[in-house]
Amino acid sequence: MCGGDPMAGNNNSLAILFGSQTGNAEELAENTKKIADKAGLEAQVFDMDGFNVNDLAKHKRILVITSTWGEGEMPDNAEDLWGAVCDTSPSLSGVNYSVCAIGDTSYDEFCQAGIDWDNKLHELGATRTTDIQLCDVDFEPEWQSWVDKAVPAMAALQIVVEAAEEAPAEEPVVEEVKVEKATGKSEWSAKNPYMTEITENYILNGEGSRKETRHIVFALGDSGMDYKVGDALGVIAENPPHIVDELIEVQGWDKDLAVSTHAGNRTLYEALKKDYEVHMANKKFVKSLAEKVVSSGMKINMSMVSRTRNNSSWHASEDESAPPTLRPSVPSADPEAQVEAITADTKSIEDYLWTRDYIDIMREFDVKYTAEEFLEIADRLKPRLYSIASSHDAHPGFVELTVGIVRFSYNGRARGGLCTQYMADEINTSGAPIGVFMSPTKSFVLPEDKDTDIIMLGPGTGIAPFRAFMEQRVHDGGSGKNWLFFGDQSSKTEFYYKETIEEWIDNGDLYRFTTAWSRDQEEKIYVQHRLKEHGAEVWEWFERGAYFYICGDKQYMAKDVHRALIEIAMEHGDMSEDDATHFIEKTMMKEQKRYLRDVY
Numbered sequence: 001m002c003g004g005d006p007m008a009g010n011n012n013s014l015a016i017l018f019g020s021q022t023g024n025a026e027e028l029a030e031n032t033k034k035i036a037d038k039a040g041l042e043a044q045v046f047d048m049d050g051f052n053v054n055d056l057a058k059h060k061r062i063l064v065i066t067s068t069w070g071e072g073e074m075p076d077n078a079e080d081l082w083g084a085v086c087d088t089s090p091s092l093s094g095v096n097y098s099v100c101a102i103g104d105t106s107y108d109e110f111c112q113a114g115i116d117w118d119n120k121l122h123e124l125g126a127t128r129t130t131d132i133q134l135c136d137v138d139f140e141p142e143w144q145s146w147v148d149k150a151v152p153a154m155a156a157l158q159i160v161v162e163a164a165e166e167a168p169a170e171e172p173v174v175e176e177v178k179v180e181k182a183t184g185k186s187e188w189s190a191k192n193p194y195m196t197e198i199t200e201n202y203i204l205n206g207e208g209s210r211k212e213t214r215h216i217v218f219a220l221g222d223s224g225m226d227y228k229v230g231d232a233l234g235v236i237a238e239n240p241p242h243i244v245d246e247l248i249e250v251q252g253w254d255k256d257l258a259v260s261t262h263a264g265n266r267t268l269y270e271a272l273k274k275d276y277e278v279h280m281a282n283k284k285f286v287k288s289l290a291e292k293v294v295s296s297g298m299k300i301n302m303s304m305v306s307r308t309r310n311n312s313s314w315h316a317s318e319d320e321s322a323p324p325t326l327r328p329s330v331p332s333a334d335p336e337a338q339v340e341a342i343t344a345d346t347k348s349i350e351d352y353l354w355t356r357d358y359i360d361i362m363r364e365f366d367v368k369y370t371a372e373e374f375l376e377i378a379d380r381l382k383p384r385l386y387s388i389a390s391s392h393d394a395h396p397g398f399v400e401l402t403v404g405i406v407r408f409s410y411n412g413r414a415r416g417g418l419c420t421q422y423m424a425d426e427i428n429t430s431g432a433p434i435g436v437f438m439s440p441t442k443s444f445v446l447p448e449d450k451d452t453d454i455i456m457l458g459p460g461t462g463i464a465p466f467r468a469f470m471e472q473r474v475h476d477g478g479s480g481k482n483w484l485f486f487g488d489q490s491s492k493t494e495f496y497y498k499e500t501i502e503e504w505i506d507n508g509d510l511y512r513f514t515t516a517w518s519r520d521q522e523e524k525i526y527v528q529h530r531l532k533e534h535g536a537e538v539w540e541w542f543e544r545g546a547y548f549y550i551c552g553d554k555q556y557m558a559k560d561v562h563r564a565l566i567e568i569a570m571e572h573g574d575m576s577e578d579d580a581t582h583f584i585e586k587t588m589m590k591e592q593k594r595y596l597r598d599v600y
Contacts, residue, residue, distance in 0.1 A: 103136065215401070
């Protein structure tokens with residue numbers, strides 16, 4: 001309880017802060033506000049983007065709802081506030097808080113952003129009123145459990161209004177950030193997708209390509225859905241029929257067995273086809289093998305007491321049970337020993353799971369599960385998000401994607417990407433229904449000023465949002481110049497949208513087009529190499545206020561491009577490495593928000 005005049009009254013305010021990448025946390029924040037208002041609290045919803053770190057301590061009740069992005073990172077709209085909190089370490093004594101974290105248990109850094117907020121607020125002196133809630137992909141039941149505890153706990157707090165707070169009303173120091181709802185957002189979502197059809201589905205690659213990249217068009221029909229360039233489309237896929245059939249056969253299940261799932265009552269076949277991820281195995285399943293696999297009785301334990309080799313000797317001790325140069329033994333043929341080795345640590349499990357699915361593992365260890373046991377272990381099916389490759393102004397009533405179809409073979413069985421194969425093979429242009437929804441972006445957007453220059457870098461399917469950007473820039477007019485960096489393996493087989501790009505160039509819409517074909521010459525050339533080759537001109541554009549966009553591979557390409565930008569700032573901006581890093585990562589990315597990324 002805060003100090004002050006006890007007659008001053010009770011402060012009922014509640015701040016609800018959300019960190020959201022795809023809109024889920026934002027939606028939960030709004031729903032939390034409705035519940036808090038009914039409990040007698042005066043709740044306000046705040047977007048973390050733009051929230052002043054100095055205002056945190058002014059709120060005595062705070063609820064944080066945040067997703068986690070990438071490898072345990074903050075969502076885009078939370079990065080600035082998180083950075084400011086870490087940099088300034090404000091005292092939060094007297095602040096009461098609780099955190100609801102949204103994540104995905106299939107990732108190692110499950111709910112890491114929420115965990116980081118929970119730990120940081122506690123570290124800064126705030127009081128945790130209820131424990132953090134970790135929510136999986138199907139987050140609503142877990143969120144409901146949290147909000148049922150967190151809101152009453154906040155309402156029960158007696159926060160005394162300080163005398164200074166009762167002075168004649170002035171404009172509040174902290175202003176509520178109004179949350180704008182995207183068109184159709186409340187109606188169509190991952191849990192309530194719009195059922196539509198694919199109207200176009202064709203391969204973009206030239207003859208002889210080792211890749212399969214498709215242009216896929218969805219009709220929006222009477223959905224009322226709108227979108228802006230930079231947004232993503234969520235697609236609801238189903239598991240391949242042959243995988244479901246084979247899984248049922250291997251386990252000897254009855255496909256017509258009635259089961260209850262998070263989606264309701266279904267037959268087992270329907271549940272495996274539509275509700276769970278069965279095309280690849282998860283870590284929980286591998287760990288469960290320890291309870292299923294029985295030893296063959298051939299397990300032999302050996303210990304070494306001493307060794308003499310090349311005039312050197314070694315003797316066992318409590319601290320060292322084997323010579324330091326002796327390589328670990330390979331697991332025996334005993335199944336129990338094999339499982340023990342596989343589940344020794346997270347890395348071992350990940351290595352084992354690489355390309356394996358449930359059927360592979362079930363056959364390898366000859367294990368049986370009841371249908372109910374398996375459904376408890378399997379991950380719920382998640383929607384897939386794809387960067388939209390079209391402008392709604394250029395293609396009214398439709399939304400278009402550029403999709404790389406994933407196919408491979410392992411153990412003599414055909415495998416592939418769940419959603420990409422579903423769109424390419426099972427749905428195609430058959431007219432069969434497929435569920436979609438919009439996932440708006442808050443950060444990956446065009447400059448408001450149409451006269452601002454932009455540089456776009458998107459190799460491979462990373463070209464998708466930049467096709468949309470170009471369509472929008474052509475539609476909107478404006479004098480801003482457009483420079484596109486694009487690349488892939490070969491100009492002969494991977495020059496996606498060639499005719500359209502040439503038309504933009506001929507019409508003067510695309511000021512500069514720079515390509516990097518990695519396999520068209522002996523030396524491999526990638527987009528980051530082209531970027532540095534044009535470093536002087538890139539730097540001139542930056543000095544004129546140009547925006548820089550990147551889309552594509554996060555693990556390698558985006559890191560190489562990021563380093564190239566720092567080196568360009570060093571070479572052409574005459575900066576030290578520290579100053580160049582600060583300019584790229586802080587000034588352009590955080591403060592000016594003109595270095596924007598859509599990486600995965």
